[in-house]
Amino acid sequence: xxxxxxxxxxMGPTTVMQVLSxxxxxxxxxxxxxxxxxxxxxxxxxxYRFNYKEVLKRKNLKQNIELKPGDTVVVP
Numbered sequence: 430x431x432x433x434x435x436x437x438x439x440m441g442p443t444t445v446m447q448v449l450s451x452x453x454x455x456x457x458x459x460x461x462x463x464x465x466x467x468x469x470x471x472x473x474x475x476x477y478r479f480n481y482k483e484v485l486k487r488k489n490l491k492q493n494i495e496l497k498p499g500d501t502v503v504v505p
Contacts, residue, residue: 430459430504444493445479448502460505467501
């Protein structure tokens with residue numbers, strides 16, 4: 430549920446907000462409170478929750494994590 434879904438190369442340190450911006454932003458009916466960052470850590474899948482609206486309001490900014498190669502950002 431972003432304007433331009435697809436893979437985005439990480440050319441340097443990139444946060445969740447930055448990659449959502451590169452993807453053209455989230456669409457109007459996206460569930461912006463329940464975005465997931467899927468990552469493999471030590472061979473196990475891990476999911477991090479991201480609340481877009483909170484970050485826009487400058488709340489709970491620690492959830493705007495730096496992405497790693499192989500991460501998938503899921504915007505429902």
